[in-house]
Amino acid sequence: MDSFVSSVAPQAIYLDGMDNSNLAHCVSICYWYENDNRNSDNFFAPAETLKCAFYKTMEEIPILAGHIKTDPTGRMYVKIDKENLNMPIYTDVCCDMDYSTMIKNGFNVYKLPMDLREDFGVPAPPGLIGGQIKLARIRIIRFRNNSGVLVYASIAHGIVDGHGYTQIMNRWAEISRWMLQSQDAKATPFPVRQLLYDRSIHNDYRSDKTDALEPGVIDALTTRNALTKWLMWLSPSSRLRVFKAISVGIAHTCSFFYISAKTMEDLRARVQKHAPSGVRLSINDVLTAYLIIVVGQAKEKANTGWWKKSAAFLAIRKLSGNRLGKPKELISTTATSARSRLNHPDCEKYVGNLYFGKSKTYSQDEFKQELTDKALSDLALKVHQVISSVNEQVIGQFGFLQNKEPDGFMWPLVGYAWERNKLVMTNQSRFDHYGVDFGAGIPKIVRHAPHAFTDTVYVMPVHPATGGYLIEFKIAPKIEANIIRDSRWMKLVDRYDNYM
Numbered sequence: 001m002d003s004f005v006s007s008v009a010p011q012a013i014y015l016d017g018m019d020n021s022n023l024a025h026c027v028s029i030c031y032w033y034e035n036d037n038r039n040s041d042n043f044f045a046p047a048e049t050l051k052c053a054f055y056k057t058m059e060e061i062p063i064l065a066g067h068i069k070t071d072p073t074g075r076m077y078v079k080i081d082k083e084n085l086n087m088p089i090y091t092d093v094c095c096d097m098d099y100s101t102m103i104k105n106g107f108n109v110y111k112l113p114m115d116l117r118e119d120f121g122v123p124a125p126p127g128l129i130g131g132q133i134k135l136a137r138i139r140i141i142r143f144r145n146n147s148g149v150l151v152y153a154s155i156a157h158g159i160v161d162g163h164g165y166t167q168i169m170n171r172w173a174e175i176s177r178w179m180l181q182s183q184d185a186k187a188t189p190f191p192v193r194q195l196l197y198d199r200s201i202h203n204d205y206r207s208d209k210t211d212a213l214e215p216g217v218i219d220a221l222t223t224r225n226a227l228t229k230w231l232m233w234l235s236p237s238s239r240l241r242v243f244k245a246i247s248v249g250i251a252h253t254c255s256f257f258y259i260s261a262k263t264m265e266d267l268r269a270r271v272q273k274h275a276p277s278g279v280r281l282s283i284n285d286v287l288t289a290y291l292i293i294v295v296g297q298a299k300e301k302a303n304t305g306w307w308k309k310s311a312a313f314l315a316i317r318k319l320s321g322n323r324l325g326k327p328k329e330l331i332s333t334t335a336t337s338a339r340s341r342l343n344h345p346d347c348e349k350y351v352g353n354l355y356f357g358k359s360k361t362y363s364q365d366e367f368k369q370e371l372t373d374k375a376l377s378d379l380a381l382k383v384h385q386v387i388s389s390v391n392e393q394v395i396g397q398f399g400f401l402q403n404k405e406p407d408g409f410m411w412p413l414v415g416y417a418w419e420r421n422k423l424v425m426t427n428q429s430r431f432d433h434y435g436v437d438f439g440a441g442i443p444k445i446v447r448h449a450p451h452a453f454t455d456t457v458y459v460m461p462v463h464p465a466t467g468g469y470l471i472e473f474k475i476a477p478k479i480e481a482n483i484i485r486d487s488r489w490m491k492l493v494d495r496y497d498n499y500m
Contacts, residue, residue: 099148338354
């Protein structure tokens, strides 16, 4: 840690609209490692080595030790003060439970001993951490008899996106391996792979034009009202409390469905036969279309109308011009990578938020149809067109308009937080989560922690030896119950687990 502190240079890093939109959320993932050789005394990196490797990684991304501040204009920034660092919460503890017990419990973190079930989400509730928004939390849990290890890392989504998070985890693991090997006489040189937080990577593409943006997007980014003004008036920590109460605090289950690679490719191939000539539908297109139908119908059957009848929601809906909460509609948002769409050589190294949430509203007629290959193909084509419409011009114009004023992000965030007829899809199946090897081999299983925004579906990779996809649902219990009663969906999946 001393090496990290001495390396810190005082600076202020301004957050942009995308960062601010995600500040109440976090990227929180559990990496589970099993000791296949119980006789090995040095199965996993020692506590001190792992901690030193983490702070060595932080030398490349010191923003994780900064304080969230607001300037006189209302813009938020992270202040990195060498004399007053906001250090991540880092704990490395032993657990009087065998790793095999967690296997039997389906890796359910709520089955851990009570004293180890801390809030699986960051930023931590400000009141619990001296009023400060912590930007990272690390927890290492070592199970009895050296049987296995859980590495849990939670980083504020206002600082990194899923791609950047994976880069940080792999860099930490890489440095850990190097530190273990450096004790050998034939030590290799320190691995050179710098994490980047250079904002010019996306700032340089911004344009003050709006011709590539849809009218609804322009309207959302330029709407100002009493609610947005009040939220901007709040301190960052108070605003965080509000959005955590609205979005993160809503009861939801954490469900896991496994789909084999062959099953998904067979489905994609059948659906592809009905697609127009020259258009190749991806697995993501087909899976998103499938989920729009399954989740849309499950939401309608759940009839969660109590939320829309509440006085608070009706007030918000009135402020929105009755745009929020329209019946018989489903708003599907896909987190689309901007890295592949910006012509910048360092995009892959950039760990900050560099994605674009592209939304489309689907009518009841679209999500209530039968799950035939032809219907799926028609809907998957619409998904494909929506995602393909995201380009450098759209990203640049959206970024400029969202950041033109300090509160440009606020009204879209309010709509996202309060909207109940939504489905948010984020596909991380290509992220190198299973490359996170601290020196004891790759993890046996990787999952998001249960604490997250509701109405979200994550598509995650599974162990390379197995292949396929892990579909994680963070969704209301009534909706989940309808999904598992849907025979079409349950025939598609190979296995189902539930945290709750």
